[in-house]
Amino acid sequence: MNKLLPTLALTLFALSAQADPRATGDLGLVIEREDSAALIINTSEPKQLAKIDGLGDLSHASVVFSRDQRYAYVFGRDGGLSKIDLLQDKLDKRIIQAGNSIGGAISQDGKLIAVSNYEPGGVKVFAADTLALVADIPAEYAPGKRSKVVGLVDAPGQKFVFSLFDAGEIWTLDMKNPQQPVVEKFKNIGKEPYDALMSPEGRFYIAGLFGESGLALLDLWDTAAGVKRILPTYGKDDPKLPVYKMPHLEGWAMAGDLLFAPAVGKHEVLVVDKRTWTLLKAIPVAGQPVFVMARPDARQVWVNFAMPDNNQLQIIDTKDLTVSTTLSPGKAVLHMEFTPRGEQVWVALRDDNQVVVYDTATLREVTRLPARHPNGIFFSARAHKIGF
Structure with missing residues (x-):
C-alpha cells in the first residue's frame, strides 16, 4: 500500500497543476519603460499574471507574437531581441543583435523574426525558435553609407518591407528561401521616410515623409508601377512647426474605404479616400496626434497626442468624421490597444504609473491596473494580423 503513495502524490500534483490551464488568446504585454520589464496580463479579467525583468532599454x-501566441518577441532600443514564454512566465532567450534598433516583424509562416536597426543601419533576420542569425541585410544606399531603417512590417509571400530614412528609399525583402534573400529597391520615394504601415490585407505599404509633404505608397500587387506619391501638396506651403513627438504610423486607422492618419506637426487627423488616395477632410483635434487607431469594427477612431496635450484622448466618429468625445484619463497617454473584438481599450498612462481600461461602448472606466511608467501595450491577437 505504501508503495502506491509516491505515485498517487505525483498524479495529484500533475492534476492540480493542470486545474487552471492558461490559454494564450487573451494574453498580452505591458511594457514598463523604466524597469526594463514587461508585465504579462490577461485581457479578459483583466489582471497582471507575471513580471519579466532584464529586457534592457x-x-x-515594440512586440510581435508567435503564431501559436505562446511567445512574445520584444525589440529594445539597445539592440536587444528578447523572447518571452507567456505560459511559463519567463525570459526564454535574449540576444544583443545591434547597437540601436527601432522595431521588428514576424514572417508570414512564423518562423523568422526581422529586426530594423539604426546602428548599424540594416535589417537582421533570425530564426524564431532559436534566435540564430539567418540573414544580415545592410541598408547600404551608396558606397560606405548606411541608412537608418524604419517602418519594418511583414507582408504576404514571406516578405518584409521597410524604409530607409537617410536614403529616401523603400526595400522589399523576400525570404521564401532564407539562404538566398531577394531584395528589391525603390528609390527616390521622398525625403526622410520616418515610419510606415501596411494595410490590413497586406496590399498597400505607406510611408510617412518627415522631410517633405505627402506620403509614399507602394502597391505590393503591382510593384512594377513603382512608388506613388499621395497628398503631395498637403501643408506644402505652411510654416514648419516644431514636432514634439513623431507620429507612429503603424497605428494608422483603416476604416472601410477611409484611412485616418496623423498630420505631422499639426493639430489635425487626415481622412484619405483609399479608392482615389485623395484627401477628404482634415479633422481638427486637441493637439499633435501620435497614435490614430480604429476600433476593430471601425466605428470609432481613438487619438492620443504629443505633449503638452498628452493628458487627453479624443474619439472620432467615423460616420460623421467629427470628434465626438474628449477624455482626460491621466498624465502622459502613450499607447492604446484594443481587445480583439473592440469592446475594451487599454491605455498606458506613463506618468500616473497606471493602465486604464475603458468600455468602448459606454466610454466608462472598467478598471485601473498598476504599472511602472508603462509606454506600450501589445495583445497576443496581433499574432494573426498582417503588418503587426
Whole structure:
C-alpha cells in the first residue's frame, strides 16, 4: 500500500497543476519603460499574471507574437531581441543583435523574426525558435553609407518591407528561401521616410515623409508601377512647426474605404479616400496626434497626442468624421490597444504609473491596473494580423 503513495502524490500534483490551464488568446504585454520589464496580463479579467525583468532599454519597445501566441518577441532600443514564454512566465532567450534598433516583424509562416536597426543601419533576420542569425541585410544606399531603417512590417509571400530614412528609399525583402534573400529597391520615394504601415490585407505599404509633404505608397500587387506619391501638396506651403513627438504610423486607422492618419506637426487627423488616395477632410483635434487607431469594427477612431496635450484622448466618429468625445484619463497617454473584438481599450498612462481600461461602448472606466511608467501595450491577437 505504501508503495502506491509516491505515485498517487505525483498524479495529484500533475492534476492540480493542470486545474487552471492558461490559454494564450487573451494574453498580452505591458511594457514598463523604466524597469526594463514587461508585465504579462490577461485581457479578459483583466489582471497582471507575471513580471519579466532584464529586457534592457525599452524606451521605444515594440512586440510581435508567435503564431501559436505562446511567445512574445520584444525589440529594445539597445539592440536587444528578447523572447518571452507567456505560459511559463519567463525570459526564454535574449540576444544583443545591434547597437540601436527601432522595431521588428514576424514572417508570414512564423518562423523568422526581422529586426530594423539604426546602428548599424540594416535589417537582421533570425530564426524564431532559436534566435540564430539567418540573414544580415545592410541598408547600404551608396558606397560606405548606411541608412537608418524604419517602418519594418511583414507582408504576404514571406516578405518584409521597410524604409530607409537617410536614403529616401523603400526595400522589399523576400525570404521564401532564407539562404538566398531577394531584395528589391525603390528609390527616390521622398525625403526622410520616418515610419510606415501596411494595410490590413497586406496590399498597400505607406510611408510617412518627415522631410517633405505627402506620403509614399507602394502597391505590393503591382510593384512594377513603382512608388506613388499621395497628398503631395498637403501643408506644402505652411510654416514648419516644431514636432514634439513623431507620429507612429503603424497605428494608422483603416476604416472601410477611409484611412485616418496623423498630420505631422499639426493639430489635425487626415481622412484619405483609399479608392482615389485623395484627401477628404482634415479633422481638427486637441493637439499633435501620435497614435490614430480604429476600433476593430471601425466605428470609432481613438487619438492620443504629443505633449503638452498628452493628458487627453479624443474619439472620432467615423460616420460623421467629427470628434465626438474628449477624455482626460491621466498624465502622459502613450499607447492604446484594443481587445480583439473592440469592446475594451487599454491605455498606458506613463506618468500616473497606471493602465486604464475603458468600455468602448459606454466610454466608462472598467478598471485601473498598476504599472511602472508603462509606454506600450501589445495583445497576443496581433499574432494573426498582417503588418503587426
